Amino acid sequence: MVESERIEFKEGWNPLSVLHTLCAFANDFHNLGGGYILIGIAEKNGVPILPPVGLSSHEINRIHKELLRLSHESIRPHHHPAVALCEFDGATVLLLRVFGGLYRPYKARISLAKDGHDWGYFIRKGSSTVRAKDHDETELLSLAATVAFDDVINQRAHVSDLSRDLIRAYLLEVKSDLASHVDSLDPVALGRQMNIVAGPTEDVLPINVGLLFFNPEPWRFFPVAQIDVVWFPEGPGGDNFTEKIFRGPIHHMTREALDYIRRNYLNETIIKHRDRAEATHVENFPYVAIEETVINAIYHRSYQEREPVEVRIGVDEMIILSYPGPDRSVRLDELRAGRANPRRYRNRRIGEFLKELELTEGRCTGIPKIINAMRENGSPPPVFEFDEDHSYFMVRLPVHPLARPPVTAFRTDPVTTAQVVPATHQVTPQVTIGTPQVAPQVTDPVARLILVVQGEMRRTEIQAALGLKDRIHLREAYLVPALAAGLLEMTIPNAPNSRLQKYRLTQTARTWLAAHGKARGPDVGSTH
Secondary structure, eight states: OOOBTTEEEESSOOHHHHHHHHHHHHHOTTOSOOEEEEETOOEETTEEOSSOOOOOHHHHHHHHHHHHHHHHHSEESOOOOEEEEEEETTEEEEEEEEOOOSSOOOEEESOOSTTOOOEEEEEEETTEEEEOOHHHHHHHHHTTTOOOGGGSBOTTOOGGGSOHHHHHHHHHHTTOGGGGGTTTSOHHHHHHHHTOEESOGGGOEEBHHHHHHHOSOGGGTSTTOSEEEEEETTOTTSSOOEEEEEOSSHHHHHHHHHHHHHHHHOOEEEEEETTEEEEEEEESSOHHHHHHHHHHHHHHSOTTSSOOEEEEEESSEEEEEESSOSOTTOOHHHHHTTOOOOSSOSOHHHHHHHHHTTSOOOTTOHHHHHHHHHHHTTOOOOEEEOOTTOOOEEEEEEOOTTOOOOGGGGOOOOOEEEEEEOSSSOOEEEEEEEOOOSSOOOOHHHHHHHHHOOSSBOHHHHHHHHTOOOHHHIIIIIIHHHHHTTSEEESSTTOTTOTTOOEEEOHHHHHHHHHTTOOOOOOTTOOO
């Protein structure tokens, strides 16, 4: 471990230095989730000097009192770190866990002298705490009242919505000492220890990140907080597709969706050569690239968007789609070169928990890992895509040209199903979308649909024109059959879930309208 943007070592108690670093972590300039101050460990050039110096019991008592006074009197708004004693190499070390604050920007006293009345803003730059000036100060002030959504109090939930069993399982997995105290702490105290509840004593409420990880049904609070895995054995334009929906605490549903993909759609092809004994082993899609891409989507998606993370699998490519796109500071050319460094992360607390679970490293390592995994497998390079508005993010993973299709690709039954997997290792069929017809037929819903489509229309416009309230019903009974019958087409067929997606009638639809006495003039925007 070395000093970084989130860790600072202190050999002894230096109240002014600790105050400024406390202020910097509270400001959380890059949305990394705050940081840690370890008192009792010396450092040289950012590297801890071991064994640690440690602290005596007398020093610890004094530090506790001074720290309480500093966090109350010398930083505005007040910000108190979580304090813990750690035994390390026979020495006692004081650990201060400073969470990113809800009320930034924070400012601290420049000097602790009696005549010192000046205050300043502090931020982290690399492994150093510096005073924010000029552009940095302006940008920090612009973050006022801008708290990441995952760190916001949820007014619709109650502390009882946090599952003690899920919390215990998480703490045991990350090997936290707090796991042994789960049953002895009341829910509020436990929530405060983990910083997943907030508010005054009389009105303590869960924070969004707590509900996302520690509620068994987070979709009740965050609609479409799910992963849809869709298999197209004949390509997106074919008649058949199979869909499975994974829901639950986000780390559970992520793992189970990845396991489902690995078991059903990944395989290894062994190629033997006449001129040498060694065979070539290639994967149709390298699992490392899929894992990084899906976790990246879960980490960086917006949980205010009513769109799922979607994994679309075909014989020739896999597409992972999430909303919205990357931070505005990310440029597409840099992203494709594996050099993108966002100015700040969208979900600082989600990232914090995923790092503890070793599901992600953060620090912009995901994109280079995806590129490297595809290259090492001999696959074509991945394709990254987002629009000018950064409204979506799409990753295309082309199949290895020498790989055989997955076994699932040889299914010939025409049944198309949607299943919901509630992160319990059980696959429970919920909805049958329908059996596509070999000869396209115009059902009553499809007839209604093609009668209302004028020019190029968005899904929401079609839904309003039909007077429908349920988006899923619109898709299953109207859009999917019309697309499969060749009566409707997308304006952006290569990005089915694009926010800019519109639908228009085909010539087949116009022929049907004319044959049934429902002909009309050319639609605006039609290409047929």
